[in-house]
Amino acid sequence: MKSRSLVFGSIIVSFFLIFAGCGAQPGQESSSIQIKGSDTMVNLGQSWAEEFMNLHPDASIAVTGGGSGTGIASIINGTCDIAQCSRAMKPEELEAAKSKGRAVREVEVAIDALAVIVHPSNPVSQLTLEQLSGIFTGTITHWKEVGGEDRPILVLSRERNSGTHVYFLEHVLRHGNDKGPEEYSPKALMMPSSQAIVEEVSQSAAAIGYVGMGYVSAREKKIAVGTAAEGPFVLPSVDTALDKTYPIARALLMYVPENHSAVVDTFLNFVLSDQGQEIVQQMDFVPLYQAPLRKKA
Amino acid sequence: MVSEPLLKIEVKSLNVHYGSLQVLKDVTLSVNKNEILGVIGPANSGKTSFLRVLNRLIDLTPDVRVRGEVHLDGINIYAKMNAEEVRKRVGMVFALPQPLPLSIFDNVAYGPRRHGLHHAGKLAEIVEKSLKAAFLWDEVKDRLSTSGMQLSGGQQQRLCIARTLAVEPEVILYDEPCSGLDPISTAKVEAAMFELKKRYTQILVTNNVKQAARVGDRVAFFLMGELVEIDQAGRIFTAPRDKRTDDYVTGRFG
Amino acid sequence: MKRQVESAIEKFILLNGVACIFFVVLIFLFLAREGLALFKTFSPLDFLAGTRWYPISTPPKYGILPLFLGSLIVTLGATVISVPLGMACAIFIGEIAPRWLREILKAGVELLAAIPSIVIGFIGMMTLAPWVKYLFHLPTGLTALSGAITLAFMAVPTIVSIMEDAITAVPKSYRAGSLALGATHWQTIYRVVLPAASSGIVAAVMLGIGRVIGETMAVMMITGNAAVIPTTILEPVRTMTATIAAEMGETVQGSEHYFALFAIGLVLFVISFLINMTAGAFLHRERK
Numbered sequence: 001m002k003s004r005s006l007v008f009g010s011i012i013v014s015f016f017l018i019f020a021g022c023g024a025q026p027g028q029e030s031s032s033i034q035i036k037g038s039d040t041m042v043n044l045g046q047s048w049a050e051e052f053m054n055l056h057p058d059a060s061i062a063v064t065g066g067g068s069g070t071g072i073a074s075i076i077n078g079t080c081d082i083a084q085c086s087r088a089m090k091p092e093e094l095e096a097a098k099s100k101g102r103a104v105r106e107v108e109v110a111i112d113a114l115a116v117i118v119h120p121s122n123p124v125s126q127l128t129l130e131q132l133s134g135i136f137t138g139t140i141t142h143w144k145e146v147g148g149e150d151r152p153i154l155v156l157s158r159e160r161n162s163g164t165h166v167y168f169l170e171h172v173l174r175h176g177n178d179k180g181p182e183e184y185s186p187k188a189l190m191m192p193s194s195q196a197i198v199e200e201v202s203q204s205a206a207a208i209g210y211v212g213m214g215y216v217s218a219r220e221k222k223i224a225v226g227t228a229a230e231g232p233f234v235l236p237s238v239d240t241a242l243d244k245t246y247p248i249a250r251a252l253l254m255y256v257p258e259n260h261s262a263v264v265d266t267f268l269n270f271v272l273s274d275q276g277q278e279i280v281q282q283m284d285f286v287p288l289y290q291a292p293l294r295k296k297a
Numbered sequence: 298m299v300s301e302p303l304l305k306i307e308v309k310s311l312n313v314h315y316g317s318l319q320v321l322k323d324v325t326l327s328v329n330k331n332e333i334l335g336v337i338g339p340a341n342s343g344k345t346s347f348l349r350v351l352n353r354l355i356d357l358t359p360d361v362r363v364r365g366e367v368h369l370d371g372i373n374i375y376a377k378m379n380a381e382e383v384r385k386r387v388g389m390v391f392a393l394p395q396p397l398p399l400s401i402f403d404n405v406a407y408g409p410r411r412h413g414l415h416h417a418g419k420l421a422e423i424v425e426k427s428l429k430a431a432f433l434w435d436e437v438k439d440r441l442s443t444s445g446m447q448l449s450g451g452q453q454q455r456l457c458i459a460r461t462l463a464v465e466p467e468v469i470l471y472d473e474p475c476s477g478l479d480p481i482s483t484a485k486v487e488a489a490m491f492e493l494k495k496r497y498t499q500i501l502v503t504n505n506v507k508q509a510a511r512v513g514d515r516v517a518f519f520l521m522g523e524l525v526e527i528d529q530a531g532r533i534f535t536a537p538r539d540k541r542t543d544d545y546v547t548g549r550f551g
Numbered sequence: 552m553k554r555q556v557e558s559a560i561e562k563f564i565l566l567n568g569v570a571c572i573f574f575v576v577l578i579f580l581f582l583a584r585e586g587l588a589l590f591k592t593f594s595p596l597d598f599l600a601g602t603r604w605y606p607i608s609t610p611p612k613y614g615i616l617p618l619f620l621g622s623l624i625v626t627l628g629a630t631v632i633s634v635p636l637g638m639a640c641a642i643f644i645g646e647i648a649p650r651w652l653r654e655i656l657k658a659g660v661e662l663l664a665a666i667p668s669i670v671i672g673f674i675g676m677m678t679l680a681p682w683v684k685y686l687f688h689l690p691t692g693l694t695a696l697s698g699a700i701t702l703a704f705m706a707v708p709t710i711v712s713i714m715e716d717a718i719t720a721v722p723k724s725y726r727a728g729s730l731a732l733g734a735t736h737w738q739t740i741y742r743v744v745l746p747a748a749s750s751g752i753v754a755a756v757m758l759g760i761g762r763v764i765g766e767t768m769a770v771m772m773i774t775g776n777a778a779v780i781p782t783t784i785l786e787p788v789r790t791m792t793a794t795i796a797a798e799m800g801e802t803v804q805g806s807e808h809y810f811a812l813f814a815i816g817l818v819l820f821v822i823s824f825l826i827n828m829t830a831g832a833f834l835h836r837e838r839k
Contacts, residue, residue, distance in 0.1 A: 070800035077804055096803055154690040159776070159797045160607050183605055189693060189787050190776035192797065203681055206690035354731060359650060385733030395724035398747050408732035464732050
């Protein structure tokens with residue numbers, strides 16, 4: 001009896017494995033949109049999608065996360081209509097997309113300031129980019145070395161499928177030289193989500209991590225970041241991101257295939273409209289331009 | 298009390314219930330030292346339950362209640378002794394031969410080892426002595442390390458007797474020990490029982506009335522949980538006092 | 552007519568059996584093709600003995616030694632915790648507990664098995680990790696130990712239910728025989744019941760280990776995922792399964808990184824295969 005059901009189970013699983021690869025391709029002409037990618041942007045994308053579906057009741061949009069890498073792989077493999085990314089696609093990824101006949105276009109949709117966070121009890125409140133690089137590559141291992149308490153530093157990073165991981169690597173660890181030799185310390189914990197980083201930082205006096213500004217709560221402390229040792233040190237906020245005084249701010253992007261459907265076009269226009277950019281601000285990200293915004297109460 | 302044989306087991310007003318079902322009703326009897334008591338009766342007469350009371354294996358039955366007294370050498374086995382001690386002194390051979398999944402040697406040595414004997418020489422001595430007493434030694438002496446489960450049915454049953462003897466009990470209970478055996482094996486088991494009479498008190502529950510007549514010194518007849526009659530084997534089979542006994546032993550019953 | 556039905560049923564069952572083997576072979580071939588493709592461009596030695604896992608660097612490094620050791624330490628830890636616990640629990644349910652308690656416990660164990668692993672992982676992350684951190688004065692509770700404890704909880708239901716089945720299947724006559732010789736309850740369990748159930752017990756342990764080594768989501772949430780070679784069980788580790796799960800989504804089909812993840816899958820397959828072989832050899836020896 002048992003072995004019999006095992007046989008059936010195996011058959012079902014095997015069929016599933018075989019046919020999983022041949023799932024329905026995203027519709028080109030229908031009014032449905034598959035959006036995939038950055039976890040940082042998944043809530044933002046969801047809010048856009050909900051508002052858009054209110055305005056266009058016949059449209060249906062599904063937003064999923066998984067990381068920028070996941071979105072990029074998906075757009076290259078042709079299993080989504082829009083990839084949300086918190087980092088730019090690499091030349092070889094663009095090349096891969098082109099060689100598969102799915103050349104893509106990049107659209108900047110919002111700006112995100114990455115907050116570096118520590119436990120509220122940590123006396124350290126400002127760090128230079130140089131010090132951050134040292135901490136995350138593992139050359140600085142002790143809080144004492146940056147003016148803190150006598151305890152080792154617990155480094156928290158996002159997983160490699162995260163655009164935030166790559167952005168932070170290239171812009172902080174490698175000082176903007178994306179082919180630089182620096183790597184995350186092998187001792188860095190790779191957390192599966194931004195939420196997990198926030199959770200761990202709020203519990204551990206030794207921890208340091210980075211997350212999108214929207215994730216930070218009162219249980220963690222934001223670090224003021226400076227480009228030089230003599231300052232100025234700047235806290236992340238909408239204003240400092242917009243006037244570009246906060247150094248760890250990046251563009252949030254959408255990638256769409258060159259030959260996308262009309263509904264994707266309508267959606268992108270909505271995202272870039274005043275209404276779409278207002279949602280950006282409501283979600284604690286930084287809109288592309290300040291002019292039309294009403295300040296939040 | 299002059300030439301009265303020594304009493305080994307005394308059972309007084311024994312009542313056993315499984316839940317609400319009464320399987321033994323007010324049984325009182327005694328067993329003499331070095332005798333073989335045959336216990337006969339139809340199915341569900343309470344014979345096996347009676348046997349399991351005597352070595353407290355009945356304790357394992359869920360929802361069982363035992364009332365009354367059972368004395369071994371004058372000591373109440375339910376009030377004054379723990380179950381392991383009772384079972385060490387009152388051994389049991391089951392209806393179906395049930396060797397443990399061990400070698401022949403380990404089967405016989407199992408009991409002594411559990412009671413703390415680990416000296417290899419003494420164990421070997423006990424194993425040989427017990428197998429000889431059960432008339433099995435000559436058949437298995439060259440393959441003591443093979444599994445006990447590979448023996449024939451009759452050999453397995455004699456292995457179980459040897460295993461019981463190895464613990465050096467005072468009383469041996471047999472629960473229909475020959476029900477699954479051919480006549481030759483049965484004869485060997487019965488021969489072993491006669492031989493063991495010199496040293497042990499034995500109680501034999503059997504469905505085979507003729508076996509009880511052949512082996513038993515005295516015979517007890519159970520019916521529906523009651524002890525109908527207990528007497529010398531000769532009397533039970535020739536001049537029983539109770540008509541029900543007569544009906545049963547002559548095969549007119551049921 | 553009856554004979555035709557009979558033979559149709561036989562053929563159907565035969566087909567199922569053959570299909571099963573066919574699919575296993577198919578999966579293995581697929582895994583081997585995709586996994587071995589890595590070694591066209593990357594040395595197998597650097598893969599197996601390399602100590603650095605930097606798959607998205609240029610040039611990438613695909614050393615799985617830290618991942619392998621991470622899996623090993625978590626699996627060993629979980630086994631050490633779950634096997635005695637599961638065994639004691641199975642013995643209690645099968646041999647000692649009264650009937651009413653037995654039913655309650657069995658239902659409880661089955662319920663434990665029904666909890667999705669991600670839920671156990673989440674509970675582990677929220678409650679167990681802070682506790683481990685506090686108890687051992689660690690900078691973080693996301694360690695191999697937390698992972699091992701969490702996984703032990705997942706393995707215990709498997710171990711208990713299979714072991715309990717094996718123990719209950721031991722013929723009553725063995726117990727009666729042992730007890731009738733004056734052995735105590737514990738001696739009977741230890742000397743007769745457990746040896747008689749040993750093949751089932753080994754199977755239970757193996758399936759428990761299988762569950763642990765293949766578990767992914769919970770491990771990803773609670774072990775910290777730092778690809779360092781662990782020196783103690785109180786350090787963060789990164790397991791092979793968590794690596795595949797965390798990185799498979801981002802890889803482009805046909806890229807070196809993609810092949811590297813399949814190569815890890817191949818290593819996992821080989822490990823599971825070896826575990827089963829060992830169990831099989833052990834069971835075979837047992838039966839003699």
